Amino acid sequence: MKHISIIGVGLIGGSFALDLKSHFPGVYISGIDQNDAHLKEALKLGIIDQTGDLASVSSAELVLIALPVNTAINVLIQVLDLIPNQAIVIDMGSTKQAICEAVAAHPKRANFLATHPIAGTEFSGPSAALKGLFKNKTNIICELNQTSTVLAGKAIALFETMGMHIRYMKAIDHDKHIAYVSHLSHISSFMLGKTVIDKEKNESNIFDMAGSGFESTVRLAKSSPAMWTPIFEQNKENVIETLNEYIQNLNQFKAYIENDDFDAVYSEMKNTNHIKKILKGIA
C-alpha cells in the first residue's frame, strides 16, 4: 500500500495511522478533517504526511473513516463515489446498522468494509492517538459477505498485522450487543458523574473521596459528547432497552434495601461477582 487517506485524525484515525507507519514504513498518509487545528496537530505529531480534501481519496488505495457516526455516513457515500475501483474503504464507528443500510445499494458496496475495533480511551483528538492501541483488541467486522473477498482479505491481513483479533457479526447483532456492553456503560458513568456533581457543592469532597471507586467508575463521563450523542441517536432502540433493564435492576436493588432484605442484596452482588470469571484475562 502506498497512498492511504485517513478521514478523521482523532484517537482512532490517528492511532491507526501510527500503526500503519510503524508496520509499513513506505506508506504515505493523507489526513482529512473538518477541524483544521486537528489537521495541523496531526501533521506536527507525524501522524499524517500531508493534509488533503475529500477529493484526494480518488488516488487512495485505502481510505479509513474514523468520524462521529452521524458524519461518517455522508462521508462514506461521497468517498465511495470518488475512489478508484480497487480501493478499500473501512469505517470504524461504534454503530454498524445505519451505515451498512445507507450504502447497501451503492454500486461500490463491495469496496466497503464495516468494522468496529473495541479500542479507545476517554480522550479524543490527535494528541490522544497511541501507537499499538489496537494490539490484542477485538475488531468486529460486520456484513463481511457484502465486501469483495480480495479487498476484505487485504484489510483483515492489515488488522492482524496490528495485532487485532477479528470477530464477525451481523450489523444488527453488533448494535444490540454493543448497546449492553459499551453504550450502557457510558450512560451509567455519565449519570453517576451528574448525580455526584449535582449533589456535591464542595468539589474537594469529590476529589478527596474519589479513590473509593468513584474515579474509575466515572472515567467514561470524560468522553466526548460530539462522538457519543450520534451513537445514542443511531442506536436509540437498543439503548432504550438497555436503560430500561438497568433502571429496573436498580429499582429492584433499592427495593431490597428499603425492605431490609439484605440477604437479597448479598445474593445480587454475589451472583454478579461472576463478572470476575468472565473478564479474566482482561487487565
Place this chain on the structure above:
Amino acid sequence: MKHISIIGVGLIGGSFALDLKSHFPGVYISGIDQNDAHLKEALKLGIIDQTGDLASVSSAELVLIALPVNTAINVLIQVLDLIPNQAIVIDMGSTKQAICEAVAAHPKRANFLATHPIAGTEFSGPSAALKGLFKNKTNIICELNQTSTVLAGKAIALFETMGMHIRYMKAIDHDKHIAYVSHLSHISSFMLGKTVIDKEKNESNIFDMAGSGFESTVRLAKSSPAMWTPIFEQNKENVIETLNEYIQNLNQFKAYIENDDFDAVYSEMKNTNHIKKILKGIA
C-alpha cells in the same frame, strides 16, 4: 510502639501491617481474624508476626479494626473493654455514624479513633494487601474531639508517616458524602454487571467487547458482598437517597433519547465532562 493488634487481616488490615513493618521495623504484630485460612496466609506472607485471640489486645498499644462494618461494632466494644488505659483503637470501616453512636457512652470512648482511609481495590483477603496502599490517600477522621488528644496525635502522626492526607468530618457528614461518591459507584457498577450478564447469554461477547468501557466501569462489581452488604445496611437512608437521584437522572436521560431531544443528550454529557477538572490530579 511495640505490640500492635490487627483485627481483620484482609486488604486494609494487611496493608496497614505492611506499612507499619516498613516504617517501624521494631513492631510486633498480632493478627486476629475469624477466618483461620486468612490468619495462616497472613503469617506466611509475613504480614503478621503471630496469631492471637481477642483477649490478646489486653497487652496491645494500638489495635486496628479492619472488619466488615457490622462485625466491627461488636468487636470494638469488646476491645475497648479489654485494652489498657493508654492504648488506642482505630477502626477503618466505610461507615462512621453507627460505630460512633455505638460507643458514644463507652467509658473508654476517648481511646477510640474513627477513621476511613479512602484506599482499597476490588480485591480482598491478605493476598490483596499492598505495601504503600495508603500513600497519598485521604484518611477521613470523624468526631476527633471525642478522642484523647494525646492518642489522636499519635495516630495522626502514624497516618502521616504512611503518607496519608488527613481530613476531618462529622460522622453524619461522612456517611452522607461517601454514599454519593463511593457507595453509589458500587451499586451502579454491580447493577451494570448484572444487566449485562442477564442479557448476554454468550459470555465471549462480553469478554470480546469489554474493552469498550465496560471493563473499567464494572470493576467494582468484583467487590466482596460480605463487606458491602453491611455498608448498605448501615448507610441505608443515604444510599436510598443517592439511588433515587441516580435513577431519576437515568430516567431523564432516557426520556431525552425517547423524545429525540439530542441537544439535551449532548448538554447533559457536556456538563458532566466537568468531572475531568474535578478529578484532575487523580491518575
